[in-house]
Amino acid sequence: xxxxxxxxxxxxxxxxxxxxxxxxxxxxxxxxxxxxxxxxxxxxxxxxxxxxxxxxxxxxxxxxxxxxxxxxxxxxxx
Amino acid sequence: xxxxxxxxxxxxxxxxxxxxxxxxxxxxxxxxxxxxxxxxxxxxxxxxxxxxxxxxxxxxxxxxxxxxxxxxxxxxxxxxxxxxxxxxxxxxxxxxxxxxxxxxxxxxxxxxxxxxxxxxxxxxxxxxxxxxxxxxxxxxxxxxxxxxxxxxxxxxxxxxxxxxxxxxxxxxxxxxxxxxxxxxxxxxxxxxxxxxxxxxxxxxxxxxxxxxxxxxxxxxxxxxxxxxxxxxxxxxxxxxxxxxxx
Numbered sequence: 639x640x641x642x643x644x645x646x647x648x649x650x651x652x653x654x655x656x657x658x659x660x661x662x663x664x665x666x667x668x669x670x671x672x673x674x675x676x677x678x679x680x681x682x683x684x685x686x687x688x689x690x691x692x693x694x695x696x697x698x699x700x701x702x703x704x705x706x707x708x709x710x711x712x713x714x715x716x
Numbered sequence: 717x718x719x720x721x722x723x724x725x726x727x728x729x730x731x732x733x734x735x736x737x738x739x740x741x742x743x744x745x746x747x748x749x750x751x752x753x754x755x756x757x758x759x760x761x762x763x764x765x766x767x768x769x770x771x772x773x774x775x776x777x778x779x780x781x782x783x784x785x786x787x788x789x790x791x792x793x794x795x796x797x798x799x800x801x802x803x804x805x806x807x808x809x810x811x812x813x814x815x816x817x818x819x820x821x822x823x824x825x826x827x828x829x830x831x832x833x834x835x836x837x838x839x840x841x842x843x844x845x846x847x848x849x850x851x852x853x854x855x856x857x858x859x860x861x862x863x864x865x866x867x868x869x870x871x872x873x874x875x876x877x878x879x880x881x882x883x884x885x886x887x888x889x890x891x892x893x894x895x896x897x898x899x900x901x902x903x904x905x906x907x908x909x910x911x912x913x914x915x916x917x918x919x920x921x922x923x924x925x926x927x928x929x930x931x932x933x934x935x936x937x938x939x940x941x942x943x944x945x946x947x948x949x950x951x952x953x954x955x956x957x958x959x960x961x962x
Contacts, residue, residue, distance in 0.1 A: 676889065680844065 642689075642715065646708045649688055653681045663705040681707075689715050719942040721748035725795045726771075726941070727788075728752050729778060729835065730805030732759040734904035735854065737766065738930035739802055742938045744770035751791060753778075753805065778805050778831035779823075788838035797846055800941045801839045803832045803876075804854045808906060810865045821868045828872035829879070836883055840892065849892035850941040853880050854933075857900040857956045865914070873898070877952055884950030893949040895940045900956025903927040924957030 640648075647661050654671050667673040667681065682698045685691075689711055693701070701707050719742075726743040730736040731752025740752040740763065750771035752763040763773025776787050791798060806828045809820035832853055843849025858866055859873025877896055884894040901907050901918050907927065910918070919925070936953045939945055954962055 674889070676886065683841070 642711050643708050645688060646685065646711055647704065649684050650681065650704060650707070653677065653684050661704055663703070663708070665704050666702055667704075668702065678702075685711065691715060718742065718745045719938050719944075721746035721800070721941070724748045724799040725791070725797055726750045726800035726802070727791065727798050727835075727839070728802045728804055729776065729831070730754075731763050731773065733762075734906065735899065735902060735930045735933045736802075736804040737763075738934035739804060739937050740767065740771075742931075742934040743800065743941070744768075746938065748800070749795065753787070776805075778835070779826045784831065784834045784838050788835075792842055797842055798839050799843075799846075799848065800850045800852075801835060802852045802854065802937060802941070803835050805831065806854065806856075806906075808866065808869050808909065810869070810909075812865055813867045816868065824868035825872050825875075828869065829875045832876055832879060836879075836894070840883075840887060843892045844887060844890040847891040849887075849890075850945075851880075851883070851892065851894040852937050852940050853894070853896045854937075855880075855896045855898040855952060857898050857954060857960050859898060860954075860962055861960050880952065881950040888949050891946070893940070893946060895945075895948060895950065896952040897933060897936045897940065898952050898954045898956070899928060899933045900954070900959045901927050902930055902933060904930060918959075922957045922959045924959075926957065928955060928957055 650661050651658055654673050654677055656671050660671060665671055667678050682693055682701060685707060686693055691714055701710055721743050726748045728736055728740045728750060731740040732754040740750045743750045744767055750767055752773045753776035754760045754763055754773055755777055757775055760773035760775050777783055807824060809824050811820055836851055853876050855876050856873040858870045859877055862870050880894050880896045933955055936955050
């Protein structure tokens with residue numbers, strides 16, 4: 639069983655088509671990983687699917703870095 | 717001429733008769749698996765019959781709560797993808813605005829515009845993931861020109877064109893195109909419901925001096941849904957015998 643961190647990173651790699659070594663905790667989706675607004679929406683939806691949760695829009699807007707995504711899921715998954 | 721849709725899955729709403737049927741038949745002729753929707757069991761059975769093994773009909777009331785999501789989710793599971801969506805289902809509830817009831821307004825907006833939003837939203841995720849999709853929304857010449865007695869219908873069809881453009885811009889980068897075909901007056905049950913007075917006035921305005929055939933709409937839809945139309949998005953093709961040139 640992979641950790642939440644590994645699962646989140648895997649989704650980021652798949653959704654944004656980036657390399658594993660690029661997915662550093664502080665990396666920003668838009669500034670460092672080349673995501674546009676649609677990419678970030680797709681990423682949030684992929685996270686929702688993987689972790690069977692619903693991320694409200696106002697929370698989704700705050701998920702801008704790899705660490706923010708991991709933190710959110712850690713905090714909100716059972 | 718028929719475009720190739722071999723290996724593709726096409727979903728056409730309102731496919732029992734008229735324009736929707738012609739569109740479903742065009743996709744089937746091109747080798748697609750076609751799912752045509754109808755509002756009744758008998759309509760769905762009629763679709764299955766004319767598709768003759770190249771897909772089937774199914775019941776969908778586009779205004780029923782949750783019905784669209786349920787159908788699209790079932791189809792995604794069964795076929796793994798939907799390549800083409802044609803939002804064709806439409807109704808008219810004509811009345812001069814002075815006499816128009818809220819119910820006539822709401823039912824036309826719900827079926828002709830809100831259902832298009834719901835259908836697109838339901839299929840777009842899969843199309844974006846596949847990096848391929850073709851959405852064609854069926855508008856109407858009156859969405860651009862207006863027509864007395866059809867304020868509700870004209871509003872919905874004009875809204876559909878704006879919606880088409882907005883969605884086209886949102887998802888163009890994912891290989892999904894969104895276009896509209898705006899028929900003029902086509903020989904279907906819907907135009908048979910026009911009054912003689914409406915009919916006479918309309919005929920005077922059509923340079924081609926005839927009603928269009930459903931197959932002539934299907935030809936434009938088929939082109940926009942084809943792979944080679946991949947660089948056309950947010951566009952409306954008017955098929956109206958010259959009655960309105962935009």
